[in-house]
Amino acid sequence: MKVVFLVDMESFYASIEKAKHPEYQTRPLVVSGDPKRRSGVILAACPLAKKRGVKNAERLWEAQQKCPEAVVVRPRMQDYIDVSVQITEILERYTDMVEPFSIDEQFMDVTHSQALFGSPLEIAQKIQREIYFETRVRARIGIGENKVLAKMACDNFSKKNSSGIYWLKKEELADTLWRLPIDKMFGIGSKMTQHFRNRGIRTIGHIAALSAEYFIKRWGINGHVLWMTANGIDYSPVTTASHDKQKAIGHGMTLPRDYAAYAEIKVVLLELCEEVCRRARNSRVMGQTISVSVSGASYDFPTGFHRQTTLAEPSNISLDIFHAVEGLFLQFWNQQPVRRLAVSITKLSPDNELQLSLFETDKEKKFDLGYVMDEINNKYGTTSIVRASSLVKAGQVFERSKKIGGHYK
Numbered sequence: 001m002k003v004v005f006l007v008d009m010e011s012f013y014a015s016i017e018k019a020k021h022p023e024y025q026t027r028p029l030v031v032s033g034d035p036k037r038r039s040g041v042i043l044a045a046c047p048l049a050k051k052r053g054v055k056n057a058e059r060l061w062e063a064q065q066k067c068p069e070a071v072v073v074r075p076r077m078q079d080y081i082d083v084s085v086q087i088t089e090i091l092e093r094y095t096d097m098v099e100p101f102s103i104d105e106q107f108m109d110v111t112h113s114q115a116l117f118g119s120p121l122e123i124a125q126k127i128q129r130e131i132y133f134e135t136r137v138r139a140r141i142g143i144g145e146n147k148v149l150a151k152m153a154c155d156n157f158s159k160k161n162s163s164g165i166y167w168l169k170k171e172e173l174a175d176t177l178w179r180l181p182i183d184k185m186f187g188i189g190s191k192m193t194q195h196f197r198n199r200g201i202r203t204i205g206h207i208a209a210l211s212a213e214y215f216i217k218r219w220g221i222n223g224h225v226l227w228m229t230a231n232g233i234d235y236s237p238v239t240t241a242s243h244d245k246q247k248a249i250g251h252g253m254t255l256p257r258d259y260a261a262y263a264e265i266k267v268v269l270l271e272l273c274e275e276v277c278r279r280a281r282n283s284r285v286m287g288q289t290i291s292v293s294v295s296g297a298s299y300d301f302p303t304g305f306h307r308q309t310t311l312a313e314p315s316n317i318s319l320d321i322f323h324a325v326e327g328l329f330l331q332f333w334n335q336q337p338v339r340r341l342a343v344s345i346t347k348l349s350p351d352n353e354l355q356l357s358l359f360e361t362d363k364e365k366k367f368d369l370g371y372v373m374d375e376i377n378n379k380y381g382t383t384s385i386v387r388a389s390s391l392v393k394a395g396q397v398f399e400r401s402k403k404i405g406g407h408y409k
Contacts, residue, residue: 001398003120004238005108006142006150007091008158012104013044016083017073019136028052028070032060043075068267083135090130096122097238100404105154107147124165148234151186152177170232178205179281187229204230234297243381249287251275252342258297260337262330264394269396271328271390272343273322280345281374284352286314287345290324294333295340304340305332314349321345 009015013031018024028049029260032042040060052067064070074255084103091098097109109293110123117123124141130185131139141164141364142154152170156177183193185204201207207215215223228234251272259265269292280287289310307328315321325343377384382401 002109002111002145003114004144004147004150005110005124005127006034006101006132006144006147006154007087007106007108008140008142008154009087009104010138010140010164011044011046011050012048012137012161013080014046014073015137016080016135016335017076018046020079024071028054028067029073030054030060030063030067030070031073031075033075045070066301082139086135087131087137087139090134091113091127093130094127097240099238099240101151107150107238120167121165128164133290134395138164140164141166144232145170146234147238148186148229149232150166152184152229155186156180156184168232168321173208173232174205178203178208178230180204182207185226185229187226192226195226202322247346247348248282248344248346249276249279249285249348250291251279252293252340253400254340255338256396256399258337258339259394262333265329265338265341266326267392267394268341268396269325269343270318270387271395271400272341273325274318274387275369275395275400276345277316277318277321278374278377280316280348281351281370283348284350285348286316286351287311287321288314288347288349289345290321290328291342291344291346292328293340293342293344294329294338296334297337297339298373303334303336304338308330308346310347313367314347316345316351317370319366382383 014029017031017250018029026048028051029043031044031050033040034153038221041061041064042054042056042058045054045056045063046124049063049067049070052070054063054067060072064072064403081101084100088098088100088106090107091106095110095113099107101107110120113123114120118127120143124143128139128141131137140154140158142150142152142158143166144150144153149168153166157166157168158164180186180203182196182201182204183190185207188196196202196207201210207227210227212224212227215227217223219226253268253272255268259268276287289308291306293306294304296338309324309328311320311324321343373385383398386395388398389395
């Protein structure tokens with residue numbers, strides 16, 4: 001029988017900050033973005049803050065009302081990435097089958113590691129000790145015979161017991177997993193939860209007891225996956241190649257203020273296209289389907305759109321992508337202020353198959369120019385060469401260069 005772990009870090013960002021600042025050990029601490037730039041959202045709260053009712057993803061001011069004495073720390077993404085890599089290296093001491101699921105969650109297959117390191121519970125305890133000793137971060141570990149059982153073991157049981165370890169066994173599902181409400185099942189969101197409740201389906205066991213055909217008939221493949229999840233069935237292996245085949249490249253940002261004039265919005269759209277194309281060139285791919293997403297300025301009455309178009313030929317030339325994005329934006333924009341923009345490309349293909357044109361004689365030069373600019377920026381810094389439009393007040397390229405994942409390094 002296979003043995004799979006899901007290793008999850010408790011309050012990851014907050015734990016790292018407390019490890020770096022021992023003076024905060026006995027105080028509630030939250031990691032939050034900068035409220036002045038509309039990113040004042042709780043990214044992580046330590047257990048002491050959570051006991052006061054603070055939740056991840058809520059606004060900073062709401063958290064401060066619940067816990068006014070909380071220490072507020074800005075995120076330092078490079079530190080978190082470094083610790084995540086360090087934890088991966090610890091896990092790889094026990095198996096070469098380690099698959100990152102997120103920055104603070106990783107799957108690992110220890111099926112063939114037991115002869116060297118002991119039983120699954122012994123391995124889990126050793127991993128916990130090593131991670132805590134080297135990083136001061138506490139790990140919770142869910143154990144199962146596949147990834148979905150390991151994930152639900154961690155989310156529903158490991159996080160709630162004192163040891164931080166739980167083995168969810170298939171033969172015991174009736175007494176463990178199936179008793180839980182359906183919103184505790186991996187893969188079910190709030191809308192699907194309400195939909196099931198309206199049909200009288202209240203627990204994970206109710207889903208498991210129904211036939212697979214019932215779900216397939218109503219929701220197709222997605223329905224079948226839900227039925228399999230409830231029954232603890234998952235055929236996907238732990239693999240180190242899960243992120244090798246990129247299907248899309250995108251970039252978005254929340255603006256520091258509402259942008260109402262197209263002259264300002266245009267600057268950011270061009271910067272986003274430049275960033276997306278830079279990533280595409282680094283991956284040696286081109287995109288053919290171009291998407292733009294826009295969110296309006298109002299939180300109370302959300303507006304915006306997501307639209308896409310397909311180019312005649314794949315490209316990773318910034319202006320090619322920008323012209324497509326600009327056309328979509330002007331077609332669907334309602335002339336109202338904008339607070340968030342995003343651009344992405346899909347339908348990716350290798351960049352070594354460039355279609356030349358009799359009517360566009362400089363296409364190859366434009367193609368090569370992008371790679372030359374990338375070489376300079378990679379060598380001397382991401383802002384070594386920027387477009388003149390980024391020098392105006394609306395430009396965000398210099399501010400973004402200080403960040404990773406939307407947060408300061």
